[in-house]
Amino acid sequence: MLSCKELVARSSDFLDSQLSFRERLAVRSHLAMCRHCRRFIRQMRVTQRVLRALPEAAIPELEALAARLAEQRRLQR
Numbered sequence: 001m002l003s004c005k006e007l008v009a010r011s012s013d014f015l016d017s018q019l020s021f022r023e024r025l026a027v028r029s030h031l032a033m034c035r036h037c038r039r040f041i042r043q044m045r046v047t048q049r050v051l052r053a054l055p056e057a058a059i060p061e062l063e064a065l066a067a068r069l070a071e072q073r074r075l076q077r
């Protein structure tokens with residue numbers, strides 16, 4: 001059986017469905033036994049969903065803001 005550490009190492013591939021059938025089975029059987037890792041995977045899922053839900057439009061705005069701050073800092077020198 002996987003250790004918790006091994007499960008954590010595979011968790012993002014697991015959530016992205018990138019694991020082989022055998023590995024997925026190993027992860028699933030660990031999750032069936034380990035409440036701690038079940039909670040960890042659940043939190044990872046929520047985090048992924050939140051990140052995907054962020055509007056992409058927010059990113060150029062953040063970049064513009066970062067550029068403006070860098071410009072201000074440059075002018076203050």
Ligand SMILES: [Zn+2]
Pocket residue numbers: 003004007030034035036037
């Ligand atoms: Zn575990």
